[in-house]
Amino acid sequence: MDINSLKEAQLSLSKKVRASDEKQCVETIAGVDVAYNEQSSEVVGAITVLNADTLKVLEVQTSIEPISFPYIPGLFSFREVPPLLNAYNKLTITPDLIVCDGHGLAHPRRFGLACHLGVTLDIPTIGCGKTKLLGEFNKLAAHRGATADLLDNDEVIGKVLRTQDNIKPVYVSIGHKVSLDTAVEWVLKLTPKYRLPETTRQADQLVNKTLKEHREKTYEKT
DNA sequence: GCGACAG
DNA sequence: ATCTTGTCGC
Numbered sequence: 001m002d003i004n005s006l007k008e009a010q011l012s013l014s015k016k017v018r019a020s021d022e023k024q025c026v027e028t029i030a031g032v033d034v035a036y037n038e039q040s041s042e043v044v045g046a047i048t049v050l051n052a053d054t055l056k057v058l059e060v061q062t063s064i065e066p067i068s069f070p071y072i073p074g075l076f077s078f079r080e081v082p083p084l085l086n087a088y089n090k091l092t093i094t095p096d097l098i099v100c101d102g103h104g105l106a107h108p109r110r111f112g113l114a115c116h117l118g119v120t121l122d123i124p125t126i127g128c129g130k131t132k133l134l135g136e137f138n139k140l141a142a143h144r145g146a147t148a149d150l151l152d153n154d155e156v157i158g159k160v161l162r163t164q165d166n167i168k169p170v171y172v173s174i175g176h177k178v179s180l181d182t183a184v185e186w187v188l189k190l191t192p193k194y195r196l197p198e199t200t201r202q203a204d205q206l207v208n209k210t211l212k213e214h215r216e217k218t219y220e221k222t
Numbered sequence: 223g224c225g226a227c228a229g
Numbered sequence: 230a231t232c233t234t235g236t237c238g239c
Binding site for chain 1: 228229
């Protein structure tokens with residue numbers, strides 16, 4: 001599978017993305033993250049399901065497998081989706097919404113990780129990246145809740161959102177079956193204390209812990 | 223050619 | 230993403 005055909009696949013799949021709210025009641029929200037061990041060429045994918053109201057962790061699952069795709073900006077999801085799907089398939093709870101650590105529509109072909117995961121699972125998803133991949137935006141106020149449109153020419157592809165006072169903003173975009181305004185609302189609800197959504201923080205801690213334990217276990221045998 | 227480039 | 234110690238501050 002060459003790069004151009006994968007880009008064609010993204011353009012085709014992007015037509016399946018739904019950009020409006022389609023879930024009436026959200027009780028559980030999942031967070032996903034991935035960590036790599038380039039030395040052993042292994043990847044850990046993790047998913048954490050939280051109670052949408054209390055933000056307490058309800059269930060966590062992980063998957064360790066060989067890295068199957070290199071990191072290529074714009075084709076990022078082909079590297080992260082496999083381990084995330086394997087972790088997701090172990091869940092006993094079906095989350096009402098998934099927050100991804102990467103962009104959704106704020107992507108060159110409007111098909112970032114959040115869209116890819118959302119369309120694949122047919123579940124509402126939100127893209128919440130730590131750094132920009134595409135687009136321009138004006139300065140935003142320094143307080144929590146301040147936003148600025150993320151624009152690609154004249155098209156609004158996402159929102160730059162400051163989740164804490166005087167802290168570097170995050171980039172929120174539609175993944176699937178959710179509107180941009182609702183996506184921003186959720187990210188704000190998920191960041192009562194830290195810059196990144198609680199879902200992402202939990203998943204991040206989980207992948208790092210899992211990768212560390214796996215390294216130590218492998219080291220003992222060698 | 224030059225700069226940008228999710229994790 | 231990952232390589233990496235101490236350190237400033239609540």
